[in-house]
Amino acid sequence: MRTDLVIWLVLSDLSAVALPAWLATFIVGPWQAWPVAAIGLLATLISWFLGSLGMDPVEQGALSTGRLVSAAVIATPAALLLGGALPGPSITGTGMVAALALQTTLALIGRMVESGWLRRRRMEGHGLRRTLVVMGSGAQPMLTQLRRHPVDGFLIVGYLSSGEDRSVRTAAAVRDPEHIATTVRSERIDSVMTVGSVLPDDLVTIMRGLEGTSVRLIVAPGLQDVVPSRMRGLSVTHGWTGLIAVQTRRTRALGKAIFDRIVGFLILTAASPVLALTALAVRLDSPGPAFYTQTRVGLEGEHFTMWKFRSMHIDSDARRREVVTSGGDAGNEVMFKDRRDPRITRVGRIIRRLSIDELPQLFNVVLGDMSLVGPRPALPHEVEQYDDEALRRLLVKPGMTGLWQVSGRSDLSWASTVALDRHYVENRGGALDAQIFLSTLRAVIGGKGAY
Known part of the structure; x- marks a missing residue:
């Protein structure tokens, strides 16, 4: 399995090199396009x-975004020098950098495809490591x-125990x-x-046995x-010890707030046309205001007013007890959700499915009540049940x-x-915020748990 994945990634990366070089042949000709392939x-x-091509990308499906971008940055000076030094009609330095950016994007797409394929195969019970x-x-x-x-790719096929406190009494001890x-x-x-x-x-014994x-x-x-x-x-007492960062640096928190x-x-600003059209659709679909405001709990328990597009009829709060009593979707005993909630309007189902109803929360982000990435904003009655x-x-x-x-949103x-x-x-x-940003678009398009 590992060999197949390595071959996949190698071919994917080389294909990402070949496509920009192939495009360059149509711009400056085959003999002048070779620097694109060389830099790629x-x-x-x-x-x-x-x-x-290490363990994380191959066996865990990590995208290696940082490594690919770092490699492109390191190669950029060479691309600029080679692009400006070639005689006759050739790719300029700017064109070389553009080709390098295209290659990096294609390589990332290839690794996303590989990661998704690996996850699907493992969910089906294939490609697991006997552990x-x-x-x-x-x-x-x-x-x-x-x-x-x-x-994660681990298929547990056996157990051994270490020490007297055995989690499974029937497991044999390390000898x-x-x-x-x-x-093995x-x-x-x-x-x-x-x-x-x-x-x-016992850990030393295991190392010797392997x-x-x-x-x-x-x-x-x-x-x-x-x-x-x-x-x-x-390195402590000639051995390995792990240092774990416990607190987030203040500079990082300040940078996130400014960002x-x-x-x-x-x-x-960019989404303002979508906001205007959605507000109009909500008003035309059912009586009531375009926006819905609700008190939510923010940082350190502070309450704030959160903005959303109205996706329910105006009497939804009054009817909430009735809907809760009838029973929603099982599985979440604190946050009530019902995919067949009768209070949702026709336009409301569409904007919820596409997550457009949440766009007005950008006002809360600009005001400093919310962040672009963070936990779900909780209702006061939900916080009362928190442990x-x-x-x-x-x-x-x-x-x-x-x-x-x-x-999974509401399905969780x-x-x-x-x-x-x-x-x-x-x-x-x-890094985690960037990963969530990349996953958000896929979640919105898929619509899983959005109702």
Whole structure:
């Protein structure tokens, strides 16, 4: 499976080199277009050197956006020099940079296709790595999460235990390197994963047993909601220790606030024709105002007025108890949702399906009440039901979009909603925001959970 994925990515990257070079032949001719292919190949080799064919892109379906963009940036000076130095009719420096940008875009598209294909195959039970799990104290929560996320690609085929506190009493204990080596061979293991507090001596035994094999050793201490970018290795007592960033830097929070207001204003300006047409459609479809305002809970529990397009009849609040009593869609005991809600208007169903009803929240972003990316803005009566973990959602500004928006929206259970928002709060930053932005368009087009 890994070999197939590597071949796919290599061919995809080379195709991204070939297309701009092919287009250049129609502009300056085949003999003058060779620099486009040369610079493109250089950028591709740099991206491979930076790790775009490493474990994360190949086995986890990561897009390697940073590596591809970095490679293009590194190759840009060479593109400018080569473009301006060629005699006769040739591609200019600007044209070379444009070709490099096109190549990077095509490479990213190819990797998005590969990532989506890999996820679908793993959801169908294919392309999974046969995994031997070694359990230590506190392993059970992590094992539950592994079973819930088949797209990570691990098929658990056996267990061993470490220490006296065994999560599964029937699991054999780690004995010696020969035992590990024999188990790996007989069960055709691809990966060995230690979960929880595995004893250091047992970890060394596992490492000795895997020597001379291609089996990967994965150490999962059970940390939840900690992305790799928050961790840094430290050398302590001649061993490895992980340093985890706990607090978000103030400069990052300030930068996000400035970015939100500037970009929010630009999007609001660009979307003004859509806002005007939607407001007109809402007014013509049913009696009542075009906009609907509602009190929501923001940063640190502060209340604010959130703006949306009205998607329900004007008596929707009065009829809410009646609809709730009739029963909505099961699975979320705090946020009531009903895909057949009779209060929704004809235009309301359309704008909800396309998420256009949320565009007026750009006013809240510009005013500073909301962010472009963050947890779902909660209602006061929902916050009254929050436990301590759910209250952590209020540590950041609510967002127009977020992990909740791109992961199923109303189809999610309350526990899943809290888990996603907690993950965002713990790992918020520019990289995660960019990832959510890229996923938002796909979620809006797909419309899953939008009702």
